Amino acid sequence: MIFFERLKTLRESNCLTQKQVSENIGMSETAYQKYEYGKREPAYKYLLALADCFNVSIDFLVGRTENPEISK
Secondary structure, three states, X not given: OOHHHHHHHHHHHOOOOHHHHHXXXXXXXXXXXXXXXXXXXXXXXXXHHHHHHHOOOHHHHOOOOOOOOOOO
């Protein structure tokens, strides 16, 4: 699964709006929408914030693994 597809799936499975996620990670809704539409990729700080928001690993978020668990 591609990053923007996974991002949208995670948001919807958590019953969140784009506005709620964007506010949670500290960016504008328009900027966040560009992630979901595949028009932009997040900077490192927002990638971390998105992984924290959805409680998944960055590797899962970007499609490097199908395991959402965070290794500690």
